[in-house]
Amino acid sequence: MNAPAKTDDFVVAETPAQVQAKIPDGVYAETVLAVEHYTDRLFRFRMTRPAGFRFRSGEFAMIGLMVGEKPVYRAYSIASPAWDEELEFFSIKVPDGPLTSHLQMIKPGDTVLMRKKPTGTLVLDALTPGKRLYMFSTGTGIAPFASLIRDPETYEKFDEVILTHTCRDVAELKYGFDLMEEIRNHEFLAELVGDKLKHYPTVTREDFKYRGRITDLIENGKLFSDLGVPALDPAVDRGMICGSTAMLKDTKDLLEKAGLVEGSNNKPGEFVIERAFVG
Ligand SMILES: Cc1cc2nc3c(=O)[nH]c(=O)nc-3n(C[C@H](O)[C@H](O)[C@H](O)COP(=O)(O)OP(=O)(O)OC[C@H]3O[C@@H](n4cnc5c(N)ncnc54)[C@H](O)[C@@H]3O)c2cc1C
Numbered sequence: 001m002n003a004p005a006k007t008d009d010f011v012v013a014e015t016p017a018q019v020q021a022k023i024p025d026g027v028y029a030e031t032v033l034a035v036e037h038y039t040d041r042l043f044r045f046r047m048t049r050p051a052g053f054r055f056r057s058g059e060f061a062m063i064g065l066m067v068g069e070k071p072v073y074r075a076y077s078i079a080s081p082a083w084d085e086e087l088e089f090f091s092i093k094v095p096d097g098p099l100t101s102h103l104q105m106i107k108p109g110d111t112v113l114m115r116k117k118p119t120g121t122l123v124l125d126a127l128t129p130g131k132r133l134y135m136f137s138t139g140t141g142i143a144p145f146a147s148l149i150r151d152p153e154t155y156e157k158f159d160e161v162i163l164t165h166t167c168r169d170v171a172e173l174k175y176g177f178d179l180m181e182e183i184r185n186h187e188f189l190a191e192l193v194g195d196k197l198k199h200y201p202t203v204t205r206e207d208f209k210y211r212g213r214i215t216d217l218i219e220n221g222k223l224f225s226d227l228g229v230p231a232l233d234p235a236v237d238r239g240m241i242c243g244s245t246a247m248l249k250d251t252k253d254l255l256e257k258a259g260l261v262e263g264s265n266n267k268p269g270e271f272v273i274e275r276a277f278v279g
């Protein structure tokens, strides 16, 4: 969204040239292509991908908007896979948030800034080889996995991929359901993914088929019995975790209790973690 320019007695929209003139050097300025609102707290958008911008599925980048004269940036997982010609993001709307109070208003044709260097630990390279890959997410923590479940490399490296997504309410799960539908209908992903991908959505504050925090469902074994898979085994299972700081800690403790060892880009391991937000 481009802030309107103020004159003494009325407000006029800035011209594209005026907006362009303010954009800081050394960042990409991309065009919003589509916006979809899910709830009053969640939306996704797609924008153009800069020529020459490379990233690994699961990484995040700093995206931003000009707010007045200044750019405001925040970390965002890239939700689209590395092969996609466009970039997708899944976003929270924080009331009065320095970035998202403006970002939630973007429309096709608006400009979004992006710093040039993506990074992150939720990448396939940070995991040692295994058979079954668990992706544990809460809230917007599903974003990096939206990228990875649409990347053919995930299915080359793993026989089975399990995406868990836990939110407070059913309405907040919709992005995950849409992703599954998109994969099922996709011209080449549908066949490649086949029945290797399992989606396990749960909610904590409403009635639903699957209820409870993922940590409780791991501890009481319901996750495994619902999916018909054995309990966590470091010989075959690998994990990726993305959620709040508390969720990361509690899930990490359970994976460690099961004998899995944390990895990183420099030292691949049996599971990796990344915060979905600070706080
Ligand atoms: C590595 C990393 C990747 C991230 N990826 C995403 C992403 O893909 N999508 C996304 O929406 N956000 C993501 N975030 C959070 C994002 O950077 C911003 O915090 C968010 O966009 C809100 O920005 P803001 O300026 O409006 O408010 P901020 O001042 O940044 O946040 C204000 C408060 O809102 C809450 N909050 C912030 N982000 C979230 C969130 N995502 N879910 C729930 N509560 C939140 C926290 O309590 C925070 O203290 C990521 C953060 C990190 C560290």
Ligand SMILES: NC(=O)c1ccc[n+]([C@@H]2O[C@H](COP(=O)([O-])OP(=O)(O)OC[C@H]3O[C@@H](n4cnc5c(N)ncnc54)[C@H](OP(=O)(O)O)[C@@H]3O)[C@@H](O)[C@H]2O)c1
Binding pocket: 041, 138, 139, 140, 166, 167, 168, 203, 204, 205, 213, 214, 215, 244, 246, 247, 248, 250, 251
């Ligand atoms: N979601 C909303 O409707 C809503 C509305 C207004 C404001 N907010 C604020 O926005 C912020 C983020 O909310 P959010 O709903 O996106 O994220 P969140 O509070 O992290 O909750 C997302 C999901 O993760 C679960 N969870 C929380 N802590 C966990 C842990 N330690 N281990 C395992 N699972 C855990 C939650 O279960 P529980 O339900 O059991 O906590 C919930 O199902 C919070 O500060 C919140 O107060 C949220």
